[in-house]
Amino acid sequence: MTALRKTKLALTPKAAPFAIRAEKASDVVAREALLDACFGENRHMRTCQRLRDGRTPAEGLAFTAVHQGRLVGTLRLWHVSAGGIPALVLGPLAVEASSRKLGVGTALMDHALAAAKARGHRAVILLGDAPYYARFGFSARKTGELSLPGPFERDRLLALEFEGGALDGAWGMIAAQGAPAPKARPVRAGKARHAVLAA
Numbered sequence: 417m418t419a420l421r422k423t424k425l426a427l428t429p430k431a432a433p434f435a436i437r438a439e440k441a442s443d444v445v446a447r448e449a450l451l452d453a454c455f456g457e458n459r460h461m462r463t464c465q466r467l468r469d470g471r472t473p474a475e476g477l478a479f480t481a482v483h484q485g486r487l488v489g490t491l492r493l494w495h496v497s498a499g500g501i502p503a504l505v506l507g508p509l510a511v512e513a514s515s516r517k518l519g520v521g522t523a524l525m526d527h528a529l530a531a532a533k534a535r536g537h538r539a540v541i542l543l544g545d546a547p548y549y550a551r552f553g554f555s556a557r558k559t560g561e562l563s564l565p566g567p568f569e570r571d572r573l574l575a576l577e578f579e580g581g582a583l584d585g586a587w588g589m590i591a592a593q594g595a596p597a598p599k600a601r602p603v604r605a606g607k608a609r610h611a612v613l614a615a
Contacts, residue, residue: 433518434488436527439478446487447480454510463566464543467505467592468494474504474594476535479528481511481520488515491524493532495594498541498562499587503575504532506542525552529576538582541575541590549574561587 439447451459459465473492481489489511493504506528511520529552532540542549543564546556554574562573575583 434481434483434520436479436481436523439480443480443487447490450510463564463568464507466565467496470597471592472595472597477532479524481524483515488512489520489524491528497591497593501586503539503541504537506540533578538579539577543568543572558583563589
């Protein structure tokens with residue numbers, strides 16, 4: 417009988433200096449601080465936020481990027497109805513400023529889209545910069561007849577189909593779907609935790 421040899425794994429220079437994992441409840445404070453830093457404290461007034469308010473992310477589709485034990489990126493997907501057609505809406509995607517050159521945003525996108533496809537979702541919609549999101553397959557080809565519950569720039573409403581024709585005939589208002597978020601429990605004094613993001 418041959419003895420099994422334990423092999424140590426070494427990180428190569430090409431190995432990612434961060435990890436992507438499922439979001440945890442303990443990520444909330446750092447995630448919210450990161451979103452404030454990236455989008456400003458008025459981010460709750462943005463049009464796409466109306467599709468997330470009072471809802472939980474789609475099951476298994478909320479991700480965190482961690483570098484040296486610190487949250488440096490976040491991405492979540494949410495259930496929506498695209499004019500009656502089930503889809504996901506992606507966002508927000510946020511990466512801490514000092515980690516942007518590490519490829520965190522691209523890795524979060526690749527990971528989240530692969531996970532959504534593996535779970536059987538057929539299409540993803542987002543509001544974002546077409547030149548950035550085109551590399552992942554997003555375009556405005558199927559969103560011309562869709563609208564959002566608030567002001568938005570038409571050329572920034574993009575979609576990706578995992579199955580050809582998934583958004584054929586989609587028109588009208590994109591509406592929030594999915595499970596309602598649980599009501600927040602009050603935090604007792606002395607129990608609150610604070611997170612500090614390094615600049």
